[in-house]
Amino acid sequence: MKAKREALVSLFTAMREGKVDADIIDHLLLINSIRGIYTTSSCSGRIGIMEEPDLGAKPLARWLIKVHRPMEFEEAREALRNAEKGLIFLKSQPPIFHIVAEDVEKAKRLHELGLASGFKYTTFKVVSKRYLVEINATEYLTAPLGRDGRILVDDEYLRFAVDLGNDMLRRSKGRLPRLEEKFRALREELGEDELFYELAERYMIEENWKLP
Amino acid sequence: MKAKREALVSLFTAMREGKVDADIIDHLLLINSIRGIYTTSSCSGRIGIMEEPDLGAKPLARWLIKVHRPMEFEEAREALRNAEKGLIFLKSQPPIFHIVAEDVEKAKRLHELGLASGFKYTTFKVVSKRYLVEINATEYLTAPLGRDGRILVDDEYLRFAVDLGNDMLRRSKGRLPRLEEKFRALREELGEDELFYELAERYMIEENWKLP
Numbered sequence: 001m002k003a004k005r006e007a008l009v010s011l012f013t014a015m016r017e018g019k020v021d022a023d024i025i026d027h028l029l030l031i032n033s034i035r036g037i038y039t040t041s042s043c044s045g046r047i048g049i050m051e052e053p054d055l056g057a058k059p060l061a062r063w064l065i066k067v068h069r070p071m072e073f074e075e076a077r078e079a080l081r082n083a084e085k086g087l088i089f090l091k092s093q094p095p096i097f098h099i100v101a102e103d104v105e106k107a108k109r110l111h112e113l114g115l116a117s118g119f120k121y122t123t124f125k126v127v128s129k130r131y132l133v134e135i136n137a138t139e140y141l142t143a144p145l146g147r148d149g150r151i152l153v154d155d156e157y158l159r160f161a162v163d164l165g166n167d168m169l170r171r172s173k174g175r176l177p178r179l180e181e182k183f184r185a186l187r188e189e190l191g192e193d194e195l196f197y198e199l200a201e202r203y204m205i206e207e208n209w210k211l212p
Numbered sequence: 213m214k215a216k217r218e219a220l221v222s223l224f225t226a227m228r229e230g231k232v233d234a235d236i237i238d239h240l241l242l243i244n245s246i247r248g249i250y251t252t253s254s255c256s257g258r259i260g261i262m263e264e265p266d267l268g269a270k271p272l273a274r275w276l277i278k279v280h281r282p283m284e285f286e287e288a289r290e291a292l293r294n295a296e297k298g299l300i301f302l303k304s305q306p307p308i309f310h311i312v313a314e315d316v317e318k319a320k321r322l323h324e325l326g327l328a329s330g331f332k333y334t335t336f337k338v339v340s341k342r343y344l345v346e347i348n349a350t351e352y353l354t355a356p357l358g359r360d361g362r363i364l365v366d367d368e369y370l371r372f373a374v375d376l377g378n379d380m381l382r383r384s385k386g387r388l389p390r391l392e393e394k395f396r397a398l399r400e401e402l403g404e405d406e407l408f409y410e411l412a413e414r415y416m417i418e419e420n421w422k423l424p
Contacts (some may be wrong), residue, residue, distance in 0.1 A: 054380055076213040087376070104316065107257050108338050123335035123346065134335065143355045144376050152372055164299070164356050167267055 003100065003130070004038040004195060011039065012203035021068050024095065027176065029042065029205070030183050030212040035193040036102045040132075045095040045173045047071045047165045049079050049145070053086040064088075070166035073159050080151055081160075090158075092165030093120075094137035096171030100130050106190070107131035113186060117179040137175065139168035176189045187212070215312065215342070216250040223251065224415035235306065241390065241417070242395050244422040247405040248314045252344075257271060257307040257385045259377045259384050261291050261357070265298040274276060284373050292370075298314075300357045302370075304377030306349035306384030307332075312342050318402070319343035324417035328334065329391040349387065351380040352415045357405055399424070 011028060014020050020028065022046035032038050048066030065071065065079035080088070097114075101107040107124050114122030114135035121136035143161045146152040153161070200211055223240060226232050232240065233256035244250050260278030277283065277291035292300070309326075313319040313351035319336050326334030326347035355373045358364040360391070412423055 050279075055376075055383065076404075104338075111337060123337055125323060125335055140352065140354060141356070142353055144353070144373055147372070152369040153365060160359070160364055161356055166268075170268065 004032075004193075005199070007038045007040060007100070008032060008196060008199045009203075010201060015205065015209070016203065023068065023173070025209060026095075026212075027097070027180055027183065027207065028178060030187065030198075031097070031099060033192055033212045034183070034187045034195045035191045036106050037190070038100055040098040040100060042097045043067050043093070043095060045093060045169055047090075047092040047162075047169050047183075049076060049083075050089050050091055051083055051086050052089065054086065070169060071162055073162050076158060076162050080145070083146065083149045083151070085148055087147050088151070090141065090143040090145055090165055090171070092139065092141035092168045094139045094169070095135075096127055096137075097133075097135040099133045099135065101133060102131075104131055105112070107122050107133050109186065110135070113182045114179075117182050118175040119179070121199060135179070137172045139166045139172040141168055216244075216405075217407060217411070219250045219252060220411045221310070221415075222409060226352045227421070228320055228415065229416065235280065235385070237421060238387070238424075239392055239395065241412075241421065242392060242399065243309070243311060245404055245408045246395070246399045247403045248318050249402070250312055251311040252312060254309045255305070255307060256280050256388075257305060257325070257358045257381050259302075259304040259381050260373075261295075262290060262301050262303055262351075263295055263298050264301065267299065282381060283374055285374050288370060288374050289367070295358065295363070299359050300363070302353065302355040302357055302377055303375050303379045304351065304353035306351045306381070307347075307388060308349075309345075309347040311345045311347065313345060314343075316343055318370070319345055321398065322347070325394045325424055326391075329394050330387040331391070331401060347385045347391070351384040353377045354378055 008075065015025065020191065024042060024044040028039050028042060046066055046068045050061050050062040051064055052061040052120055064082050065075055101112055110133040111122055111124055119135045119137045121138055124131055124133040205211065227237065236254060236256040240251050240254060258278055258280045262273050263276055264273040276294050277287055307376045311322055313322055322345040323334055323336055328418040331349045333350055334346065336343055336345040353376065417423060
């Protein structure tokens with residue numbers, strides 16, 4: 001799989017540059033060590049405050065703060081000082097994994113695995129003959145806080161909404177261990193991928209991380 | 213397709229009982245008149261205020277108000293008086309169509325059709341050997357408003373959030389005409405389903421609606 005080789009090179013490079021969320025590195029290594037599947041962009045779940053210039057203008061959105069762990073109330077309040085233009089949202093988003101499968105049978109297995117791990121928004125797509133499974137959960141919070149630099153909520157509300165977003169993040173991240181277990185079982189079944197170990201050695205991944 | 217027969221009976225019965233969102237009835241009739249595909253639960257997009265007893269306790273959630281058109285500020289404020297227990301959310305959700313396809317080729321076509329109509333969250337699943345396509349968009353608003361009967365936002369915020377939810381609803385519903393066009397083209401290609409017309413006649417659908 002030429003595409004898997006490229007995906008692995010890109011993952012290992014990003015890891016060495018510190019650009020991969022630490023709390024899903026074990027998952028990403030494990031999944032990519034399995035024959036016939038590999039990950040593309042994935043996220044360990046995050047909470048933050050985003051400014052969107054206009055409804056639906058997502059490409060122009062910018063994060064005032066974004067963290068992959070619960071956010072402190074003070075961090076949120078501080079970040080809001082930098083709001084300038086457009087709609088301001090508090091967003092909490094669950095972990096999300098994008099996994100390519102080489103055939104429809106493996107895509108179905110991944111789909112079942114995601115659902116069985118509590119990721120209820122797990123779906124798949126066919127993109128130019130490749131099967132792309134998205135393992136995704138339902139804990140999405142999109143709370144508008146104001147517009148054009150003006151905050152329309154008070155501190156009590158902000159604390160309430162940040163707490164809620166943090167609870168949702170903890171709940172969704174809490175499923176990561178179960179997901180890991182299921183992938184371990186899948187690996188028993190589908191087998192290890194030699195390509196993964198070959199490239200992991202070339203990129204000296206074992207210097208900093210434990211290989212599955 | 214026995215399953216399509218059951219789905220059509222259930223749709224026509226619900227229509228006659230006034231239980232189907234009026235602004236997608238034309239879509240549902242059109243889609244179901246196409247050979248090899250049929251709809252299951254679908255929604256024309258909605259906005260409302262929901263009370264959830266606890267995080268993740270969706271089955272116990274109840275709507276204080278839910279409408280399939282923009283919501284008035286006064287309606288929202290009135291509905292909030294009935295809040296009692298649990299988390300209170302303002303929710304805006306785009307149209308969503310669930311369509312079963314008899315084979316993977318048709319599922320792929322539906323997937324492309326959804327994306328091409330601007331429904332960017334269109335995905336599919338395999339559920340017990342059937343291909344289920346979900347045509348879905350990104351305009352989701354989930355704004356917490358308070359907890360246990362206590363509202364933590366003021367009128368200015370409520371008006372802001374309701375306006376935003378309405379804008380999102382209008383934007384997503386605005387794609388329905390394009391979606392309809394695409395389904396007309398698909399019908400040209402896949403052909404009409406006799407079963408649809410046979411059952412539409414038995415359930416006297418033409419008494420109240422125009423058949424595609």
